[in-house]
Amino acid sequence: MVSEQHTIRDIFQSEHCQHFSPTEDNGSLSTQLSEAMGTVMDIDPRILDPLYNEINPEALNEIFTLDSTHQRTPEVIFSWHDHAIQVRQPGEIYITNEPLVPELDADLPLATEFAGAPFGSTDAITYEYAPTDDLGTEVVLAVTNAIGIDSQAVTERLADRINPDALNELFQPLADGTPRTNGYVSFGFEGYFVTVSGNGMVTIRSELGQLKEKGGNILVVGDVPSDVFDAERSYLMNDPDSTRYDLFALLDRSPTALQRQATPAQPPLNTVEIVDYQAAVRSTAAAVTSPQENVQITPISGTLTDLQTALIHSVALQEEYVRDDRPIDVQLYVDTLQPVVEATSTDIAMFLTPICRAVRGVRGLGYYTLPQDRDSFPMDEIESVFDATIELRVSERGPEQRWILPKTGYTTEWFPIIENR
Structure with a gap:
């Protein structure tokens, strides 16, 4: 660091x-x-x-x-x-x-x-x-x-x-x-x-490069199948040379589904925490799974505010590694923001801003997925919260992505998602 x-x-x-x-x-x-x-x-x-x-x-x-x-x-x-x-x-x-x-x-x-x-x-x-x-x-x-x-x-x-x-x-x-x-x-x-x-x-x-060094938050958006988001996650979070703390916030899938999904082999020193937001539509029993080595599962059965608090707390606990200049990378992955968008009592920008601030505070990287077209209603409200946006689509050439970088005002051309295995 x-x-x-x-x-x-x-x-x-x-x-x-x-x-x-x-x-x-x-x-x-x-x-x-x-x-x-x-x-x-x-x-x-x-x-x-x-x-x-x-x-x-x-x-x-x-x-x-x-x-x-x-x-x-x-x-x-x-x-x-x-x-x-x-x-x-x-x-x-x-x-x-x-x-x-x-x-x-x-x-x-x-x-x-x-x-x-x-x-x-x-x-x-x-x-x-x-x-x-x-x-x-x-x-x-x-x-x-x-x-x-x-x-x-x-x-x-x-x-x-x-x-x-x-x-x-x-x-x-x-x-x-x-x-x-x-x-x-x-x-x-x-x-x-x-x-x-x-x-x-x-x-x-x-x-x-500056985003990687200083830390930041990236919105991953697109009206694409879930397996395209999974491929993008594999592409983004694969770094075999780093020792990481990976924090997964699950709002729409169970830990079992996440762990069964084909993902790159994690280095043995990596620590993985799964914050499982157990909404009413998904029972606690369906969410529980046997933890793997170096995997901690934290169930959250309260409100979105409780989820927000848990994520900020888990990220903030990694601050000592940054303060002590230890070689660990913090990565947060939120599987979907859709329940937050649909919660009429929750302001999505107010929900996201403290979490994004915590991730930047430990110079980590946060990825937040939203399975909607980038031109849809929520984009105007939340895209400014993030340091970059990745837009996904499926074309004749297969799943593709492009990056929107606000500080330099640059948007890349569309290019393939290379899933790392």
């Missing part, structure tokens, strides 16, 4: 950070920035050192040219007058009294070769570039090299994510050759977080 690190975004969430929103007819982004800095420093903006010395103002004005339909838009961070500044679309400005922009770290803005494995490397990849390089080309090459595909095979246009000309000009040296080195611009592209630094580095990291 990797210990939590101080990140760049931490300084923009501190009590010393001031936020400025754009208003109508208040000039260009660079003008708004100068006025905001004047307010923070309590001086006339006209006597500030030229913004041009730190960043190209015209490029800054042009860097945010995309419409609001993109889920992740660029952000620019740099230092000016010993203050750290963050600019987001549509002109949201954050200014702190931190004197320097920290180094790039693990929380910064990156797909993997999805069909090979659900998660790729958690490591960031860094490339050097020269001021004379075409940064757009460098970014595309860096990402395609990481994925292992030809540059002609990318599914997105870089121009749909960031203005390539503005990207080139943002941190170009001054006319006299003085470098601008104290800032960076980041954006999503092909499922990667891409960070271009003024100091001549392009850093990329997959959103999935």
